[in-house]
Amino acid sequence: MNLEKYKGIIPAFYACYDELGEISESRTKELCNYLYKKGVKGLYVGGSSGECIYHSLEERKATLKYVAHQLKGKLTLIAHVGAPSTRDSVILAKYAEELGYDAVSAIPPIYFKFSESSVYKYWTEIMDATKMPFIIYNIPQTTGFDLSINLFKRLIENQKVIGVKNSSMPVMDIERFKATAGEDFIVFNGPDEQYVSGRIIGADGGIGGTYGVMPELFLMAEKFVSAGDFENARKIQHDINDIIVALCSLNGSLYSTIKEMLKLNGVYIGSVRAPLESVSGDDLNKIAGIKALIDNAIQKYKG
Ligand SMILES: CC(=O)N[C@H](C=O)[C@@H](O)[C@H](O)[C@H](O)CO
């Protein structure tokens, strides 16, 4: 299988709401166009950054549909279908297949503590439901489930597993997954703050929650890494991390901050769904300053 289409910068897609907080078709398509024009490789639709756990099944289907209608055949599209029940996850996976997504992906099941055998079964049932390639999503800091090498080994026996999106913080996990699965397998870097180190230790590309607000910087970081220019790669990662720390320093959720910043770029996709908190008060004034950090960094590395 040719895995080239998965290698590169893949922003995690944000939920796009209208003024009343309902999923908006036109705004979803607007964000699609915006990111497409930036030159990203693909999109990861309906994941954490997509606020998936706060959406009904119908809302999740709607977002999957609007993105596919806008970008199918233009970008690599990965559908995140993880849901509390296996049943809903399977429904979403089948729907993503109908829409022509390139791959499906899922977090482990959440809320209850699950054994490795339950998680194995959950992911396997999603895989069995379609003919699509599957990408494991390991994000222990939000799910409480840490993918072990033993479970990983069992999972990759299934030919449908083509990759893992690893968001655990030790970069060494990326190296271990890559070493275990071999070259013909995609490891996506999860923590945006470690994109460059993730790539150097073996990741083939990245899927990230902050790429959408500064795709230019991640595309440049990727260019530096591919060219072996580690001096500039390190410098741009440093600038990116200053920006991420600033983005995370406000009271509202990271995604509400990001959406306010996109507004400054002319892209209106509403705010976030509660309990995620919107940006308010003084914090609104700080956002222009964070945008300036991004714009300055883009200028600095251009050309
Ligand atoms: C824990 C979490 O949400 N991780 C995301 C996905 O891997 C990242 O892309 C973060 O959004 C990003 O690294 C900013 O902290």
Ligand SMILES: CC(=O)C(=O)O
């Ligand atoms: C990568 C990320 O943040 C997501 O799962 O949407």
